[in-house]
Amino acid sequence: MATDFYDALGVGRSASSEEIQQAYRKLARTYHPDINPDPAAAEKFKQIGEAYQVLSDPDQRKKYDRFGEDFRRVPDDFDERVYAGGSGRRVRQPAGGGGFGGFQGFEEVDLEDLLGGMFGGRGRGGPIPGADQEAELELTLEDAYRGGRRHLTFAGGEGGYDVTIPPGVVDGQRIRLAGQGGRGSGNAPPGDLYLVVRIKPHPRYKLSGRDIHVELPVSPWEAALGATIPVQTLGGEVKVRVAPGSSSGRRLRLRGEGMPNPKGEPGDLYSEVRVMVPKTLSRREREIFEELAAVSDFDPRRGS
Secondary structure: OOOOHHHHHOOOOOOOHHHHHHHHHHHHHHHOOOOOOOHHHHHHHHHHHHHHHHHOOHHHHHHHHHHHHHHHHOOOOHHHHEEEEOOEEEEEEEOOOOOOOOOOOEEEEEHHHHHHHHOOOOOOOOOOOOOOEEEEEEEOHHHHHHOEEEEEOOOOOOOOEEEEEOOOOOOOOEEEEOOOOOOOOOOOOOOOEEEEEEEOOOOOOEEEOOEEEEEEEEOHHHHHHOEEEEEEEOOEEEEEEEOOOOOOOOEEEEOOOOOOOOOOOOOOEEEEEEEOOOOOOOHHHHHHHHHHHHHOOOOOOOOO
C-alpha cells in the first residue's frame, strides 16, 4: 500500500502550506543521507521528498486530496472536461487510432466507465465529491493585524463570500470556506475554498513571521545621552527606552507588540535605532558641534 503523503510528513490533511514546509525541513535535517548513515534513512528521505513535492504544489495537492494514490493518472484538465450529458456524466477525450501525428477529434466516454477503469471500479455509480479550490486574498498589514469581516468577490464568479478574517493572519496562511469549492456530482458534497493570505508590502513596517521590524530615528544627543522615545505600533503608541551610547543598528525588542496569535504567543516588535543628523545647522548648533569635535577624542573608526 502506498505511503500516505500527509502521514509521511507527520501533518494533518488541513495543514497549511507553512506547516507542510516546516515539517519537511525538520524531517529532511533528520533523514538526509549526508547526515544520517542509516540505510533506511535514504528511503525515508525519498518518501518525504516525494510527499513535499506533491503537497507543496496547490494543484497537485488538490488532485491528491480528491483521488488519493491514483491522482497521477487523472488528466490535468479533468474538471474542464467533465460536463452533463444524457442521463449521466460524460467526458470528452481524444479519439484513438491516430497515433501522435494523427489526432482524429474527440469521442464521448461515460464518466463512470472512465473512473471505473482508472480506480478499479470505485467510480461506477458513485457520487464524486467536489474539488477543493484556492484563491489569493490580498490584505494590508493593518487589515491582517486587526482582522474583521470582509465581503469578497472574484472575477468571473457570481455573488460573493462573507469572510471572517482572524486577527494576526500571516502571509501564506490559508482560510477555509467550507463547502464553497467545486461542485460534486450526484449527491456528493462540494469541495472547500481556501483563501491564501498575501500581505502587501508596507512602507514603514517589515514583517518576518509574526515579528514586526521598524526603524527608530533618534538624534545624536538622544543616542549619546539616552532618551525615552515614542514608537508607533500597529496597536498604538508605546514608549521605548534608548540606552546611553546607542549606535545605529541597535535593536530594541518590544515583547508581544508584533502580530497577534489567536492560538499562541504573539510576535514581537523590533525597533532598530537609526541615528539622524540635521540637514542644516543653525549658527549655535554649529558652534556646539565644533566645540564637541575639539574636545572629544572619540574615533568611530576605532570604536572608542
